[in-house]
Amino acid sequence: MTLTNAQEFTRAQAAMPGGVNSPVRAFGSVGTTPRFFTSATGPYVTDVEGREYVDLVGSWGPAILGHAHPAVVKAVQDAASRGLGFGASTPGETSLAELIEARVTRDGVRPIEKVRLVSTGTEATMTAIRLARGATGRDLIVKFAGHYHGHSDGLLAEAGSGVATLAMPGSAGVPAAVAAQTLVVPYNDLDALGEVFAARGDDIAAIIVEAAPANMGIVPPALGFNAAIADLAHAHGALLIVDEVLTGFRVGPAGWYGVDPVPFTPDILTFGKVVGGGLPLAALGGSAAIMELLAPLGPVYQAGTLSGNPLAVAAGRATLDHLDDNAYRRIDRASTEIAAAAASALSAEGVTHVIQRAGNLFSVQFAEVAPHDYASVKAQEAFRYPPFFRAMIDAGVSLPPSVFEAWFVSAAHDDAAIGRIIDALPTAARAAAQ
Numbered sequence: 001m002t003l004t005n006a007q008e009f010t011r012a013q014a015a016m017p018g019g020v021n022s023p024v025r026a027f028g029s030v031g032t033t034p035r036f037f038t039s040a041t042g043p044y045v046t047d048v049e050g051r052e053y054v055d056l057v058g059s060w061g062p063a064i065l066g067h068a069h070p071a072v073v074k075a076v077q078d079a080a081s082r083g084l085g086f087g088a089s090t091p092g093e094t095s096l097a098e099l100i101e102a103r104v105t106r107d108g109v110r111p112i113e114k115v116r117l118v119s120t121g122t123e124a125t126m127t128a129i130r131l132a133r134g135a136t137g138r139d140l141i142v143k144f145a146g147h148y149h150g151h152s153d154g155l156l157a158e159a160g161s162g163v164a165t166l167a168m169p170g171s172a173g174v175p176a177a178v179a180a181q182t183l184v185v186p187y188n189d190l191d192a193l194g195e196v197f198a199a200r201g202d203d204i205a206a207i208i209v210e211a212a213p214a215n216m217g218i219v220p221p222a223l224g225f226n227a228a229i230a231d232l233a234h235a236h237g238a239l240l241i242v243d244e245v246l247t248g249f250r251v252g253p254a255g256w257y258g259v260d261p262v263p264f265t266p267d268i269l270t271f272g273k274v275v276g277g278g279l280p281l282a283a284l285g286g287s288a289a290i291m292e293l294l295a296p297l298g299p300v301y302q303a304g305t306l307s308g309n310p311l312a313v314a315a316g317r318a319t320l321d322h323l324d325d326n327a328y329r330r331i332d333r334a335s336t337e338i339a340a341a342a343a344s345a346l347s348a349e350g351v352t353h354v355i356q357r358a359g360n361l362f363s364v365q366f367a368e369v370a371p372h373d374y375a376s377v378k379a380q381e382a383f384r385y386p387p388f389f390r391a392m393i394d395a396g397v398s399l400p401p402s403v404f405e406a407w408f409v410s411a412a413h414d415d416a417a418i419g420r421i422i423d424a425l426p427t428a429a430r431a432a433a434q
């Protein structure tokens with residue numbers, strides 16, 4: 001018997017806390033029933049009731065070529081037919097590491113000489129921090145308010161994404177002693193950061209930063225911000241961890257590293273989402289000197305039963321292989337058209353808004369002036385998003401279920417899909433106006 005979305009949600013809530021395995025999926029902040037999907041192809045997802053939606057979530061980033069891209073599916077099927085995993089080394093892992101090292105380059109500089117593959121973005125940032133602490137012999141980490149780096153204990157303070165959606169200041173269960181090792185600074189505020197370094201600079205192991213923040217909606221870095229924080233960290237003997245879990249291989253072939261108007265010098269870069277092509281895979285990379293501090297060569301321990309899983313590696317390789325200039329052109333074009341249509345629909349209804357962009361990533365914010373940090377993001381008229389969201393999903397467009405998330409466009413968003421989004425926007429804008 002096929003259940004409706006509402007029935008599936010009731011069933012799920014009886015079996016799982018909140019009915020979900022990741023909080024934002026519960027649709028709590030948009031006030032409607034989560035859709036339960038059964039299949040997805042190209043720019044579309046289909047729910048248990050047989051309704052098709054144009055998808056602007058894209059599995060939260062990995063589905064950059066569109067869902068079930070034939071080459072990615074075939075690569076995974078071929079890998080699966082050879083065995084699901086060996087808990088031992090495979091040639092494919094080396095190939096993926098080589099691909100990452102070769103792609104992340106700018107003006108002949110390659111900041112990644114060595115890569116470690118892990119299974120989630122959370123693990124990548126957690127390992128990067130352990131590595132920075134191991135490299136510097138210091139404990140303190142600086143993060144920015146509104147940035148999300150996964151759910152490890154030390155990184156949940158004033159975090160973006162689901163933590164922001166649920167308006168949580170952090171998380172219960174994090175020991176005070178652990179939280180005290182993380183200093184939280186307002187984003188885009190070099191003075192505040194300078195003060196923190198003036199006071200505690202000798203104890204700071206690293207700054208961790210989203211390359212271009214996308215977990216409080218899009219809030220692009222001020223011109224030269226990444227370069228300036230790299231210089232500040234380095235002047236104090238600290239490292240810069242640039243988190244490209246969301247932006248990596250999405251905003252361009254070399255991620256935000258390749259497109260920031262002012263080049264910057266990261267020590268460790270983290271990746272996830274796109275690099276796993278839809279399967280659980282993430283990565284961190286940096287100079288050989290830093291990365292070789294990891295076990296088995298060095299004293300910083302990290303391991304994983306499923307690290308470098310052959311199916312995930314196959315999906316990641318096939319995805320990167322198909323992310324050529326043409327694919328980026330398609331993503332950029334679709335993103336520009338959808339953002340422009342959203343802006344004009346909202347303007348037509350007199351809804352105060354800005355659309356902030358970071359390359360092909362964008363989000364709508366209901367504010368007069370473009371928010372530049374977490375405080376200004378939180379000050380927007382966020383109450384306008386739930387009715388906007390509900391009108392879109394009722395019209396067959398699946399947006400991220402939170403105003404604090406980016407809209408993910410794929411290379412499969414063709415004119416037909418974009419047209420369906422454009423058709424849905426006027427009604428949604430009217431709903432947002434009320």
Ligand code: PLP
Pocket residue numbers: 060119120121122123125148149150151161210215243244245246247272273282
């Ligand atoms: N870092 C950033 C910038 C992210 O956007 C995310 C997830 O959204 C993470 C880290 C955590 O990745 P994961 O959900 O795979 O643990």
